Amino acid sequence: xxxxxxxxxxxxxxxxxxxxxxxxxxxxxxxxxxxxxxxxxxxxxxxxxxxxxxxxxxxxxxxxxxxxxxxxxxxxxxxxxxxxxxxxxxxxxxxxxxxxxxxxxxxxxxxxxxxxxxxxxxxxxxxxxxxxxxxxx
Amino acid sequence: xxxxxxxxxxxxxxxxxxxxxxxxxxxxxxxxxxxxxxxxxxxxxxxxxxxxxxxxxxxxxxxxxxxxxxxxxxxxxxxxxxxxxxxxxxxxxxxxxxxxxxxxxxxxxxxxxxxxxxxxxxxxxxx
Numbered sequence: 393x394x395x396x397x398x399x400x401x402x403x404x405x406x407x408x409x410x411x412x413x414x415x416x417x418x419x420x421x422x423x424x425x426x427x428x429x430x431x432x433x434x435x436x437x438x439x440x441x442x443x444x445x446x447x448x449x450x451x452x453x454x455x456x457x458x459x460x461x462x463x464x465x466x467x468x469x470x471x472x473x474x475x476x477x478x479x480x481x482x483x484x485x486x487x488x489x490x491x492x493x494x495x496x497x498x499x500x501x502x503x504x505x506x507x508x509x510x511x512x513x514x515x516x517x518x519x520x521x522x523x524x525x526x527x528x529x
Numbered sequence: 530x531x532x533x534x535x536x537x538x539x540x541x542x543x544x545x546x547x548x549x550x551x552x553x554x555x556x557x558x559x560x561x562x563x564x565x566x567x568x569x570x571x572x573x574x575x576x577x578x579x580x581x582x583x584x585x586x587x588x589x590x591x592x593x594x595x596x597x598x599x600x601x602x603x604x605x606x607x608x609x610x611x612x613x614x615x616x617x618x619x620x621x622x623x624x625x626x627x628x629x630x631x632x633x634x635x636x637x638x639x640x641x642x643x644x645x646x647x648x649x650x651x652x653x654x655x656x
C-alpha cells in the first residue's frame with residue numbers, strides 16, 4: 393500500500409509536468425497564430441509625413457547650422473502631446489550628432505522613419521546628414 | 530497514515546495544477562478578446578483616417594461610421610490640425626474637432642497629408 397501511494401505522487405508530478413509543458417507549447421503556438429500580442433499602433437506614416445514636410449519647408453536644413461529650435465517647435469505642434477517622440481541626427485559615419493526626446497517616449501513601442509540630407513537650397517553638400525524620427529504611443 | 534498523507538499530497542498537486550491551468554486559460558482568453566477588439570478598432574481608425582485624407586475632407590469630415598463603410602456600432606472622434614511654417618514661425622490651426630472625447634475602449638490612428646502645409650488627421654474609434 394505504501395508503494396502504491398508513492399506511485400500516485402510520482403504519477404501526479406508526471407501529470408503536472410505533461411500539463412505544464414503542453415500548455416507552454418500550445419500557448420506559444422496560439423500566441424503567434426491567433427493574436428499578435430506585440431502589435432502596437434503604426435506611427436510610421438506620421439513620422440514619414442512630418443519628415444517630408446521638414447524637407448519641403450526647409451526646416452530640416454537647420455541641422456546643418458546646429459539650430460534645432462524651429463525643428464523642436466514644429467515637432468511639439470505636429471505630434472499630439474500623448475505621443476512620445478525622439479529625433480536624432482547622425483553624420484555619414486552614423487555618429488550621433490544630436491538628439492532630443494519627449495519625456496513620455498517609449499523606445500519599446502515606437503515606429504521610425506528617416507531622411508538623408510545631402511544639400512541645402514539646391515546646393516550639394518559634401519557632408520551628409522541623416523535625421524531619424526521615432527514616434528511612440 | 531503515511532499512505533493517506535501521500536494521497537492527500539498527490540490530490541493537492543493535481544488540484545493546484547488544475548486551478549493554474551483553468552486560470553491561465555481564462556486570462557489568455559480575456560487578453561485575446563481585448564487585443565482582438567483593440568486591433569479591430571485600430572484598423573477602423575486607420576480606414577477612416579485614410580479615407581478622410583484621400584477625399585481631402587479636412588474641414589467637415591463625416592462622423593458617421595457608415596459613410597466609411599463600417600457597419601459596426603462605433604463612435605468616432607476626429608481632430609484635424611494644420612501646421613504651417615511661416616516667416617513668423619511655426620503656426621498651428623485646428624481645422625476640425627469632434628465635440629465629444631472618448632475615454633475607454635479605443636483604437637487610434639494618426640495620418641499626415643502634405644500640401645503647402647502639413648495636415649495632421651487624428652482619428653479615435655471607441656464603442
